[in-house]
Amino acid sequence: MMMGGLFSELTHGDIRFLVETVEPRLVDRLDTVKGDPAIIEGMLEQEVGKLFQRLIFVGEETILTSISPCFLFNILLRQAVSELETQTYTIEHKKGQRIPVFDADEVVQFLGDRTVLNYLAQMLASFTKIESFTMPVRERKGVWRKYRYSDMDIDSLITLCEAVDEESRFAFYKRIADLCLFILGMFPEYVASDLGHSDSGERVRRPLRRLNRTAADYEEEGKRFYQLALGHRNSSVLELNGVFEQLQEKFNLAQKPLNYVSEHFLQFRKQKIFPSLSSG
Template sequence: MFERVYGDDPVGLIGVSPFFAFLVAVHRAARELAVVRYVAERPGPRQKVPVFDAPQLRDFLDDPMHRLFLAELLASFVRVTSGRYWTRTPHGWRAERYSELDPVRLAQLAEQIPVAYRPGVYRRLGDVSLFLAGVFPDYAQLYAFGPVDTARLLRTAGLSPDEQGGLATAPPIELLEHLGGRWYRQACELAPVRTTQLAVVGQVAERFRDARRILNHVTDRYLTRVGAPWFGPPGS
């Protein structure tokens, strides 16, 4: 099935839903990680070094709910939601634009909406963090957040001043890992009902780096083989 979808003949993608293509890729990653000793890590833009943590990543993918989570996450970004919302300022109402791929704007929205709606926004903030760090790590590292944006993200994550100080100058991928896990946990804590899917979110929160590393592997090994037709660059 993998060769039919990701082989040399691009016809394999015709008529295949994005979710199915991503699920095939995630299952392929599970099979590959069962026999390799190391997986490439990205310490900086366009840099790769081997890290011998394949057994840890394999353990993450042994859970079928984790595999489903990653495939659904990728599929959720095929069509990115964007638009505008209104905020009250000292000078009256002002329209603000937002995009699901802009964590700063989403964080601003999370601060302004009623508490009842925040679990969903926190969940999406975690998704965006994982997607950017996992699928577009070079973009995330090259276009790091400025000091003001970083401060807003740290504040939205509910971190103490001491915790914020330690992360204010952290590398972008490390920052996204910490914030993404934190936002997933906030979504779980604030949700009025703990569903099975939300329980998986809580598990991923504790193993955010493993999930990110698996998405790096899936992107480098499979999605780039077909030109990743489902995703445009985050800044486009």
């Protein structure tokens, strides 16, 4: 995913919001701005604080009718980086406790790769609308079966992934991995208590394919499916090898900016921005 990938997807509303906030004198030259990724990147990089301040005074409905979800999350992730640059630690929630971890500089460096930041913004945007599908799958010669699945249901995605041929599995590998990261990052409160440890703290082996997963389960599955996505030929075609390598190797670190956005920026807005999961 090259830098231009995000900017080619920006809507007219995104560009207008950006220019009105950062450089109103260019409001009559929106097409020129949209055609120049360097100008857009410069505005985002230098004036993310202004963009963020404007966002926090806008209601949820207005936000998502004025700008695209992808642009919204790009701004929020950049603001998270800006704030974490002034901090030394992030917070991890374990067994009901808030534990400081001195890795803020690692998170900032991680999102310094803008291809990763843009990927995460697009990933978050994909969860603002959840869909269910019916797909015919060949079980054996002459026998087809219709599978119905939701792209927010890990178990049905895994079942369907196993039923389709290898060429068709890339989208499922990617979605399953993204879903694991999304839940741990944006809705950690939905994750089951880690009952997979004995009183002595030793890890107890538990099956992964169930509804009540622990954080360790989501992380294990997320890493595994990013690795599978990386090994698929479509990863190279879509220029996602570098992103998948980063997410697979630094899955825990990738959760941190999402946790920050969830807790500091969207705590009382998640229910409307991600209605399908929030109402589940």
